[in-house]
Amino acid sequence: MxxxxxxxxxxxxxxxxxxxxxxxxxxxxxxxxxKALAMQPADxxxxxxxxxxxxxxxxxxxxxMKWQFIPQDNPNPKYLVVNADESEPGTCKxxxxxxxxxxxxxxxxxxxxxxxxxxxxxxxxxxxxLHVIRRLQQAVQEAKDAGYxxxxxxxxxxxxxxxxxxxxxxxxCGEETALLxxxxxxxxxxxxxxxxxxxxxxxxxPTVINNVESIASVPAIIKNGPDWFSSMGxxxxxxxxxxxxxxHVTRPGxxxxxxxxxxxxxxxxxxxxxxxxxxxxxxxxxxxxPLLTSEHLDVPLDYEGVGAVGSMLGTKALQIFDDSVCVxxxxxxxxxxxxxxxxxxxxxxxxxxxWLVQILERLEKGxxxxxxxxxxxxxxxxxxxxxxCALGDGATAPIxxxxxxxxxxxxAHFENGGCPFDPMASTVFATAGASA
Amino acid sequence: xxxxxxxxxxxxxxxxxxxxxxxxATIAEMREIAARYPVARSAxxxxxxxxxxxxxxxxxxxxxxxxDVLGLTGAExxxxxTFYTMYKRRPVGDYHVGVCTxxxxxxxxxxxxxxxxxxxxxxxxxxxxxxxxxTLEHLECNAACDYAPVMMVNWEFFDDMxxxxxxxxxxxxxxxxxxxxxxxxxxxxxxxxxxVLAGYPDGRADEGPTGGKATLAGLRLARERGWTAPGGSSxxxxxxxx
Ligand SMILES: Cc1cc2nc3c(=O)[nH]c(=O)nc-3n(C[C@H](O)[C@H](O)[C@H](O)COP(=O)(O)O)c2cc1C
Ligand code: SF4
Ligand code: FES
Numbered sequence: 300m301x302x303x304x305x306x307x308x309x310x311x312x313x314x315x316x317x318x319x320x321x322x323x324x325x326x327x328x329x330x331x332x333x334k335a336l337a338m339q340p341a342d343x344x345x346x347x348x349x350x351x352x353x354x355x356x357x358x359x360x361x362x363x364m365k366w367q368f369i370p371q372d373n374p375n376p377k378y379l380v381v382n383a384d385e386s387e388p389g390t391c392k393x394x395x396x397x398x399x400x401x402x403x404x405x406x407x408x409x410x411x412x413x414x415x416x417x418x419x420x421x422x423x424x425x426x427x428x429l430h431v432i433r434r435l436q437q438a439v440q441e442a443k444d445a446g447y448x449x450x451x452x453x454x455x456x457x458x459x460x461x462x463x464x465x466x467x468x469x470x471x472c473g474e475e476t477a478l479l480x481x482x483x484x485x486x487x488x489x490x491x492x493x494x495x496x497x498x499x500x501x502x503x504x505p506t507v508i509n510n511v512e513s514i515a516s517v518p519a520i521i522k523n524g525p526d527w528f529s530s531m532g533x534x535x536x537x538x539x540x541x542x543x544x545x546x547h548v549t550r551p552g553x554x555x556x557x558x559x560x561x562x563x564x565x566x567x568x569x570x571x572x573x574x575x576x577x578x579x580x581x582x583x584x585x586x587x588x589p590l591l592t593s594e595h596l597d598v599p600l601d602y603e604g605v606g607a608v609g610s611m612l613g614t615k616a617l618q619i620f621d622d623s624v625c626v627x628x629x630x631x632x633x634x635x636x637x638x639x640x641x642x643x644x645x646x647x648x649x650x651x652x653x654w655l656v657q658i659l660e661r662l663e664k665g666x667x668x669x670x671x672x673x674x675x676x677x678x679x680x681x682x683x684x685x686x687x688c689a690l691g692d693g694a695t696a697p698i699x700x701x702x703x704x705x706x707x708x709x710x711a712h713f714e715n716g717g718c719p720f721d722p723m724a725s726t727v728f729a730t731a732g733a734s735a
Numbered sequence: 736x737x738x739x740x741x742x743x744x745x746x747x748x749x750x751x752x753x754x755x756x757x758x759x760a761t762i763a764e765m766r767e768i769a770a771r772y773p774v775a776r777s778a779x780x781x782x783x784x785x786x787x788x789x790x791x792x793x794x795x796x797x798x799x800x801x802x803d804v805l806g807l808t809g810a811e812x813x814x815x816x817t818f819y820t821m822y823k824r825r826p827v828g829d830y831h832v833g834v835c836t837x838x839x840x841x842x843x844x845x846x847x848x849x850x851x852x853x854x855x856x857x858x859x860x861x862x863x864x865x866x867x868x869x870t871l872e873h874l875e876c877n878a879a880c881d882y883a884p885v886m887m888v889n890w891e892f893f894d895d896m897x898x899x900x901x902x903x904x905x906x907x908x909x910x911x912x913x914x915x916x917x918x919x920x921x922x923x924x925x926x927x928x929x930x931v932l933a934g935y936p937d938g939r940a941d942e943g944p945t946g947g948k949a950t951l952a953g954l955r956l957a958r959e960r961g962w963t964a965p966g967g968s969s970x971x972x973x974x975x976x977x
Pocket of ligand 3: 388389390835836837838839840841875876877878879880883885
């Protein structure tokens, strides 16, 4: 049985200047790269596959298997693209990781690129995080100067270039095929699949796209072995991961634990829900994952456990809302987000999110009726599964789940002729114990 | 996306003002950016960041320069520039001040902070103060929810904000006082920021801490309780930041 918290990715974050190469090397950095370069690329892939690592960007697809799909007999160049767009509301793990230890990602990039025999790797980072971009740029430069990136890396005969690429503000560019279009210098709109990126990705060439945390987990797996990694976690959800607690919790932040920990345990570590208040609702993995309530405190936070209660583990972005928060206000705001970020390519999402906002605005003002709730559910049903990409599906998650758990609160808005909540009460600067 | 994002302003978008600062040196840098990629068009996003660093917005001349370098039409470049919220067609002030009003920050106080700043600066969303110093905008989640309510100044983090600390922050910016991000560097101008985003480092990566309190919350607890991953930690006993 592993300890309750198992810092691996975060283990060097309290070291002096942990973002610099010299600090990272003092913590054993780039040992895994040496080890990987002494292995056959296919054996690196097999090691990652055996570890059971699943993608940490939301969908949980097995990482080693994704790498194996790259057709090595394809004569085109191969590419690795790191998805560092982190924009799913609530998600805040990749950014602190790259701020504190960009070399963990860079080392993972070189190992992953070697495994799939990529010639160039791209780190596509959202543009709105200046200091993280500075640290990534510096880390890549330091790695080049040290011979970890470039030609004939550490005498292995393997060549790799790494480019840090800043995006320009568009949530949809986190969707992997929209990201590829954006990286090709176009509007970020999703592509039809198949063909999958493994076969025809960036510039039509075989491409692996992985989340920051997925790639950053690779050096530790290579260094300590697949069995070490799979000794943490649950049967089908292996390893440690970053859980991000935010909102009405005493000590919000990053908690790295084996997959399968529960919210009850995490809240306990984080000092509980804000004093004087009770947990009302929470997202297990960002706003695109259906809301859960205090009924779900003991659900194991792994892919299967959260799936079994009708939500998704997603990005493990645990946004905690206490009893001072109006669920209708929260859902309206998320819906406005999806409307704003809809790329406009397909009708159900482009038009549907627009209608959802119109109706929710009316409901929040207390001008709606029971029928509007049926229209909301009907609209959601028409968007879910009929949209071109998962953004549209995600837009319906807060709506359908909030109506399922909090129908009475929607009704209270009609009865009350408006929102019965005081918006001041939910703020961090509301005086403790004041109006709830 | 920018094109269907309604703003409070009804000011028209300035087309060419005839004072473009794009020079041969800018074009040379655009070519340099293009050379970083296996296919030159991939450079378009960083090139547009470069245009903003030179022009203070995306100008028609900037669009034409990108089009020339990449062999595209101006319309093709415009289509891309208008898709992304970070590209601005109106001049941006020295300081771009963002307030996260996505759900979590909003309920934690972001909505009240944004309202207070609109009043205090006498501007609406996506508008610039008359002195040209500050452009105010509400933001979507900026991946810092564990520090809610969050603000960004020229894309540097400002954590755990209140209406009072927010007004103090913008006053300091307007008065020209030095302002440091709690998880970043001393704030530079918006144009300087855009240059870093174009891929030209400014040598300031070493400023600031590894992370803030929330970043380190779990790690500190693990250290206190002696918890590690199987096999132990090589860092638990070594020198710590602060
Ligand atoms: C609208 C939308 C936004 C997404 N945003 C991100 C993101 O910011 N970061 C990320 O890693 N994955 C994001 N994803 C998931 C990616 O499409 C993809 O599944 C992931 O990057 C694969 O990496 P992984 O297998 O390592 O998880 C998003 C998906 C959708 C539909
Ligand atoms: S679902 Fe939305 S974001 Fe996805 S392709 Fe359709 S319009 Fe674009
Ligand atoms: S909701 Fe404001 S940073 Fe995430």
